[in-house]
Amino acid sequence: MLEIRWHSRAGQGAVTGAKGLADVISTTGKHVQAFAFYGSAKRGAAMTAYNRVDDKIIMNHEKYMEPDYVFVIDPALVYTSDVTINHKDTTKYIITTHMTKDELIASQPKLEGKEVYTVDCIKIAQETIGRPIPNTPMLGAFMKVSEMYDIEFFKESMKRILAKLPQKIIDANMIAIQRAYDEVK
Amino acid sequence: MAFDKMELRDVEVWDGNFAAAQAMRQCQIDVVSAYPITPSTPIVEGYAKFLADGYVEGEFVMVESEHAAMSGCIGAAAAGGRVATATSSQGFALMVETLYQASGMRLPIVLNVVNRALAAPLNVNGDHSDMYLGRDSGWIQFDAYCPQDAYDLNFIAFKVAEDHDVRLPAMVHQDGFMTSHTAQGVHTLDDDTAYGFVGDFKPMNDMLDFENPVTHGVQTEEDWHFEHKARQHNDLMTKVLPKIQNAFDEFEKLTGRKYNIVEKYDLDDADVAVVCMGTSVETAREVALEMREKGIKAGVVGIRVVRPFPFFEIQEALKDIKAIAALDRSSPNGAPGMLFNELAGALFNTDTKAMLSGYVYGLGGRDLTKKHLTELFTELQANVDAGKITTPLQQFIGVRGPKLAFL
Numbered sequence: 001m002l003e004i005r006w007h008s009r010a011g012q013g014a015v016t017g018a019k020g021l022a023d024v025i026s027t028t029g030k031h032v033q034a035f036a037f038y039g040s041a042k043r044g045a046a047m048t049a050y051n052r053v054d055d056k057i058i059m060n061h062e063k064y065m066e067p068d069y070v071f072v073i074d075p076a077l078v079y080t081s082d083v084t085i086n087h088k089d090t091t092k093y094i095i096t097t098h099m100t101k102d103e104l105i106a107s108q109p110k111l112e113g114k115e116v117y118t119v120d121c122i123k124i125a126q127e128t129i130g131r132p133i134p135n136t137p138m139l140g141a142f143m144k145v146s147e148m149y150d151i152e153f154f155k156e157s158m159k160r161i162l163a164k165l166p167q168k169i170i171d172a173n174m175i176a177i178q179r180a181y182d183e184v185k
Numbered sequence: 186m187a188f189d190k191m192e193l194r195d196v197e198v199w200d201g202n203f204a205a206a207q208a209m210r211q212c213q214i215d216v217v218s219a220y221p222i223t224p225s226t227p228i229v230e231g232y233a234k235f236l237a238d239g240y241v242e243g244e245f246v247m248v249e250s251e252h253a254a255m256s257g258c259i260g261a262a263a264a265g266g267r268v269a270t271a272t273s274s275q276g277f278a279l280m281v282e283t284l285y286q287a288s289g290m291r292l293p294i295v296l297n298v299v300n301r302a303l304a305a306p307l308n309v310n311g312d313h314s315d316m317y318l319g320r321d322s323g324w325i326q327f328d329a330y331c332p333q334d335a336y337d338l339n340f341i342a343f344k345v346a347e348d349h350d351v352r353l354p355a356m357v358h359q360d361g362f363m364t365s366h367t368a369q370g371v372h373t374l375d376d377d378t379a380y381g382f383v384g385d386f387k388p389m390n391d392m393l394d395f396e397n398p399v400t401h402g403v404q405t406e407e408d409w410h411f412e413h414k415a416r417q418h419n420d421l422m423t424k425v426l427p428k429i430q431n432a433f434d435e436f437e438k439l440t441g442r443k444y445n446i447v448e449k450y451d452l453d454d455a456d457v458a459v460v461c462m463g464t465s466v467e468t469a470r471e472v473a474l475e476m477r478e479k480g481i482k483a484g485v486v487g488i489r490v491v492r493p494f495p496f497f498e499i500q501e502a503l504k505d506i507k508a509i510a511a512l513d514r515s516s517p518n519g520a521p522g523m524l525f526n527e528l529a530g531a532l533f534n535t536d537t538k539a540m541l542s543g544y545v546y547g548l549g550g551r552d553l554t555k556k557h558l559t560e561l562f563t564e565l566q567a568n569v570d571a572g573k574i575t576t577p578l579q580q581f582i583g584v585r586g587p588k589l590a591f592l
Contacts, residue, residue: 018368019198019200019368022198022368022369023198023368026196026198026370027194031369031370032198032368032369032370033367033368033369034198034367034368034369035362035363035366035367035368036366038309038362038366058369059467059468059470059471060467060468060471060555061331061360061363061364061367061464061465061467061468061553062468062552062553062554062555063363063552063554064552064554064555064556
């Protein structure tokens with residue numbers, strides 16, 4: 001079982017990102033689950049979304065999760081939410097930030113000793129898609145860190161999932177995914 | 186047909202809401218009269234989009250409240266159409282008056298109920314308070330545990346409800362957010378196969394049949410009211426479960442997916458069993474398997490058909506179980522929980538010496554964790570080892586503050 005927790009603000013696309021990732025993984029024959037905690041969430045409110053992936057059918061519906069990966073797609077949530085809650089020794093963090101890894105860890109000591117990867121998904125999204133929607137770049141970074149799928153396969157799969165968007169936006173997302181894949185450290 | 190078909194992949198990653206909306210599209214519903222409410226909104230929103238995009242030939246009626254939504258469904262169903270809608274929680278509560286009209290008038294409407302807590306305090310998350318509120322309304326109630334079930338049970342609901350020997354409305358329940366907003370793989374049917382299973386709508390006593398005028402929504406006082414109610418109850422008690430079984434059998438032949446009126450998991454040699462509904466059934470199944478690795482013979486019973494209550498099927502399922510937990514996701518407010526009462530009623534005149542204890546859990550969407558269920562199965566095993574119930578009969582799982590226990 002692979003488990004992922006997303007930290008996001010409502011409106012940044014974590015739910016869409018989680019469902020998109022689930023959709024891609026499902027096409028490879030694995031079982032998936034994607035869900036989120038909403039509450040009476042308003043745009044901009046901190047929220048979490050979740051993925052489960054397994055070779056067997058997923059029957060577990062508990063919301064509690066000790067994630068293998070934590071995705072933080074808004075840079076400020078590292079300080080205002082506990083992104084390390086319910087962590088395991090092996091939990092990996094992919095965090096959106098403009099800082100270097102050392103600067104980030106110095107600014108948030110809870111990340112000390114953790115396996116942390118950084119990438120500036122907000123900047124990448126703004127420069128490619130033209131809006132600060134950091135969900136697809138995060139998935140590009142995840143492909144690099146996890147080595148889950150070949151990046152070309154992943155981009156082709158994402159094209160199908162984004163098919164309802166204008167071609168220009170789809171193309172921009174592909175560049176964003178590739179950039180995050182290349183730039184994550 | 187004057188509408189477009191939709192190409193679906195064999196497995197789509199859908200949440201429970203979208204799965205229900207797709208099933209409604211494939212059933213080609215004539216009229217959806219709806220007033221959206223969280224967390225069921227995407228069901229009627231989805232149907233409306235399919236309609237606007239030319240995938241359904243039907244009518245979407247926008248109304249001013251859930252009371253009006255169900256009233257619109259009743260009118261359309263009496264006129265002679267295939268009718269459905271969706272609601273949750275407060276919306277369901279506002280519908281209650283009209284729910285009794287729909288069942289009393291024997292109108293086969295399908296209502297997707299995305300289960301959500303009832304205020305106060307206001308809460309949009311999943312529990313079974315609305316499902317429990319509807320349990321005496323004369324509707325058939327199916328319960329889904331995951332998005333796949335929410336998809337499949339819609340077809341089955343139409344097939345059973347519209348059967349001329351049944352002619353009763355049916356609810357398809359799914360857990361708010363835990364199913365409705367959780368995306369999982371759903372095995373799909375192609376449009377023709379899905380529609381073929383449900384079949385063309387066959388009107389009965391429809392008001393638009395001017396050659397054969399009928400009256401709907403009559404008044405009967407002490408002269409006839411009781412006979413109508415007794416006949417409705419009779420049909421629920423005697424006709425509905427066999428029809429559901431037939432529909433389950435046919436559906437299995439078509440899809441390979443097997444549903445049962447009472448779902449039994451790892452029950453054959455079980456000493457202890459949890460009886461529950463919704464997503465909790467699946468989580469409990471996973472925990473039961475883990476308990477077996479620890480040497481506790483654990484099983485799970487899922488209620489698939491809440492109404493009519495499967496009295497004899499429950500007796501049969503639980504006959505050899507030594508300790509049973511009834512899990513109710515709704516505050517009984519001054520009584521044992523509904524499932525506790527129904528199980529006690531079913532088992533009371535049998536030879537079973539089973540120990541039955543009740544648990545209230547998960548109100549307002551409170552998480553039911555695997556850890557909770559592990560403790561629960563362990564507690565049931567302790568009852569078996571002691572030969573008596575070692576706890577009060579009614580306990581609360583997962584509530585903060587001092588431990589609450591009654592009876």
